[in-house]
Amino acid sequence: MRAIRDAGLDCTVFLMPVLPYLTDSRAHLETALQQVSEAGGSAVMYSALHLRPGAREWFTAWLEREHPELMPRYRVMYSRSDYAPKEYRQWLAAKVKPLIRRYGLERGTLNQSMRSLRTPRSGSLIAEELPPGAAQPTLF
Numbered sequence: 001m002r003a004i005r006d007a008g009l010d011c012t013v014f015l016m017p018v019l020p021y022l023t024d025s026r027a028h029l030e031t032a033l034q035q036v037s038e039a040g041g042s043a044v045m046y047s048a049l050h051l052r053p054g055a056r057e058w059f060t061a062w063l064e065r066e067h068p069e070l071m072p073r074y075r076v077m078y079s080r081s082d083y084a085p086k087e088y089r090q091w092l093a094a095k096v097k098p099l100i101r102r103y104g105l106e107r108g109t110l111n112q113s114m115r116s117l118r119t120p121r122s123g124s125l126i127a128e129e130l131p132p133g134a135a136q137p138t139l140f
Contacts, residue, residue: 012042016045021073033100036105048084048088048089
């Protein structure tokens, strides 16, 4: 990330997926955002875990093996949709957005450490929080 920034390019970090009850604590999120900021990141976009077919089966098997105590919560959360419920995503946004601001990692803001202006691309398919049903970006 530092090499990218030293070359004069912006470097947006995808903090994805945030795993409910595993990587969504304030301490975990704050540590991740602080490290991104210290490494010179330009901005952060985030999204909660979504479980599409294929990934759902793999992740569920892993969760059952490594964190069986969380299975009931995940069954409820992902019983109706591949996406985390709206209430969870709102809760996550309320937790993450202030931290993103604190570390100067908002899109379209001045990053004092790198002295550059970041502006969001108009018409971008990627948002700070990808809502269910939104067009999914093609990264490759």
